[in-house]
Amino acid sequence: MNALVLPDIASQTRSDQGVPLKWVGMQGIALPVRLAEQQVRTFIDAGVSLDTPDARGIHMSRLYLALERLEQQELTAPLLDEVLDHFLDSHCDLSKSASLRLKGDALFKRPALLSQLGGWKAYPFEVYASRDAQDSCMTLKLEIGYSSTCPCSAALARQLIQKQFNEDFAGKELQHAQLYEWLGSSHGIVATPHSQRSVATLTVRLAPGHIELPLRALLERAEAALGTSLQTAVKRIDEQAFALANGQNSMFCEDAARRIHLALLEEVGLLGFHVRVVHMESLHAHDAVAESEWNWKSQR
Structure with a gap:
């Protein structure tokens, strides 16, 4: 029995449209x-x-x-x-x-x-x-x-921290320990960028x-x-x-x-x-x- 030859349509037939493809x-x-x-x-x-x-x-x-x-x-x-x-x-x-x-x-x-x-x-x-x-x-x-x-948000946050600092310490004598504690508190750092x-x-x-x-x-x-x-x-x-x-x-x-x-x-x-x-x-x-x-x- 002869082996079955499988069709290869892509090779055995031709396009009649004649258009190359990129x-x-x-x-x-x-x-x-x-x-x-x-x-x-x-x-x-x-x-x-x-x-x-x-x-x-x-x-x-x-x-x-x-x-x-x-x-x-x-x-x-x-x-x-x-x-x-x-x-x-x-x-x-x-x-x-x-x-x-x-x-x-x-x-x-x-x-x-x-x-x-x-x-x-x-x-x-x-x-x-x-x-x-x-x-x-x-x-x-x-x-x-x-x-x-x-950067804009960082500048706005710094301004709010300065504002809070003025509210908390305006007209007061500052001690190093007070300022150190304030800087580490959520009350002092009121905004973050x-x-x-x-x-x-x-x-x-x-x-x-x-x-x-x-x-x-x-x-x-x-x-x-x-x-x-x-x-x-x-x-x-x-x-x-x-x-x-x-x-x-x-x-x-x-x-x-x-x-x-x-x-x-x-x-x-x-x-x-x-x-x-x-x-x-x-x-x-x-x-x-x-x-x-x-x-x-x-x-x-």
């Missing part, structure tokens, strides 16, 4: 990858252009199988380039460009401010890589959480020649510039140090965007970047947002 592929492919010496769950969009007008479709299974090599070794820029090369080689008669987008959460252990405690923080990230005959592109996006204290959890999203375009994806370098540079990164496990001395950092480091969203901008200018191997910061207001029902960019052009 991108055809798959979205949301679940895949574990190795990053920073750990396994990370990611979801991948992978595709190629369909430049042959009468071709019915691409070979999606070839793209899917090519992604398997991402499981086998550390995720690096050369490895992503290798996968894109395989996309194009396997579609040499159909496609002139290829791309993939990989999304996941990178886990890094971060120390407390003063104590020996520490814990894991998740940093959502995204890698986008594309290739065609004229150009190649690789961008890295990273989200970083931090705390921000409003408002702070909010905030998010900075960094998107950078990597120069050719990059090997490692600089996730850790970017987050450490940005967190150092901001000064109030979110904490994990803490003791009271860490919480007090965090309160001190917020009190001495108030910032509008504009301040935060500029700090990160200047910090990224010092990072080697970037062709351009875009920064977006969001302060999720604790006073208002809306968010405060600022964006900055250097040598940037929008990506697909």
